[in-house]
Amino acid sequence: MAHAIETHGLTRKFDGRVAVDGLSLAIEAGTVFGFLGPNGAGKTTTVRMLAALIAPTDGDAIVAGHALGVDDTALRRSVGILTEQPGLYDRLSARQNLRYFARLYDLEPARADAQVERYLHLLELWDRRDEPVGTFSKGMRQKLAIARALLHEPTVVFLDEPTAALDPEAARTVREFVKGLKREGRTIFLTTHNLPEADELCDSIGIFQRRLLRMGSPRELRAGLFGAGTVVRVVGDAARYVPVLRALAFVREVRAEGDTLTVQLDDPDSRNPDIVDALRAAGARIRYVERLQHSLEDVYLRLVGGHA
């Protein structure tokens, strides 16, 4: 699959201070990429570089088929960006706001009007189209800012904390909309502090703190950091079955707590039947067998905490 975003050693310094240090990544087209990191980690600086708003100090990148620094105007035409702050003109109506940006994105007036209408309908703002944006709620403003990022139908969309400060209902609407964008084949570069949201939406995730600490699918990140595992609940005290499992060559570690056995191993999908057979042979009565789950938050805190 082609890459929508590719960076090589992307670096940005401000007066000698390194904000982004040698970022190299490749994001497949049509996927959602989550960019996670603490405040001040350099996420917004990275987005600004990739959207050709500021120049890198070093390194290079190709975004939506355009090399950074070659024809940045064309690059900006191919990407959409939801900035950290919605940045809307409060005195203008929703329609006037969008029409202005549609024309700045080179849409002819008739097409601009059609696109404005389309996105106002899609984001359920059509009924309030002629009201000043200053009267809108936070959720409505955020939806309008998302509409603005999409008017010109970009193939790559940068969303900087799209659900921050939204109520749960508005946040869910935005998340569903992001899923819709993915179904349309767009590439989404999502920065967020909301880890369950990243887990739900992202195909791959980069954990970043001035430099890329780890990248992979949510599942790969969990497995890579904590290893894979299986949790088995048995009838009675689980401790008596620990030697049985330790005798299996593929088991790396076993812990027992009450009626629960936590087994670390490399390939649970193929080895779980062997574990069940061994336990049953030892006389165990099995209640449940389930995958050992670590949350993305565990992964994030382990990585970011280790580099704080």
Place this chain on the structure above:
Amino acid sequence: MKKALIVLEKEWLELRLQRGLLLATLFLPPVMTVFGVVGFFAVGKIPASTIPQGGPLPPEFALLSPLEIGQAIVGRQFSILFLLLPIFIPSVLASYAIVGEKRERTLEPVLATPIRTWELLLGKILAALIPALAITIASASLFVAGILAFAVTDRVREVIVTPGWILAVVVDTPLLALIGVALIVVLSSRVNDPRTAQQFSAVLVVPVLALLFGQLAGVIVLGPGLALGIGVVLAIIAAGAVWAATRLFQREVILTRWR
């Protein structure tokens, strides 16, 4: 250039929605002009004996009667208004258009579009300059019509509507306006309140007021030569100010240096 016009159109749309700003900048000048013309007319109707005499006067007032002097002084004072308006109006409009946009954090989404920064800057400068100059020229024309209609003699007309004053309005005021807008752009990189930017840009009024008092005291005669000389100096200052403004109005600088 097309995008500069799109920016200009949006600026004027926002201006139309700001009643207070619109009244203060675009409707006040004609009202003040009418006030000046009425005052000029009224002075021409009062008995000459009631006009106080004495005090320093410009040399060209030497041959005028007390009644003519009364009208000439009122006319001269109001004529300076048309050198002040082009500083005041575009500074106010530009401060809201640039500092206001910075404060509302609307610049970044605009800079993320394919617009070039010079197009954005040009759109904002024109949006402030065009109404300011249009209202100044319109008000000055109204003022001239009033002077021509209500002057008690031709000599009064000649000491107010001079070639030097006309040249100053036509040549110097657009340059002053441009300097005012450029100064606002420079200040925008440091201040977050449009009113603060306006206060700083008010320093431009000082040389114009010096011209006014110099004329009234008879120290300065605003002839065509002086008006053109001032124009040359202003053009040099305007070029420097626009250069500085252009250097500060770049994506990179706005997003990383403006505080």
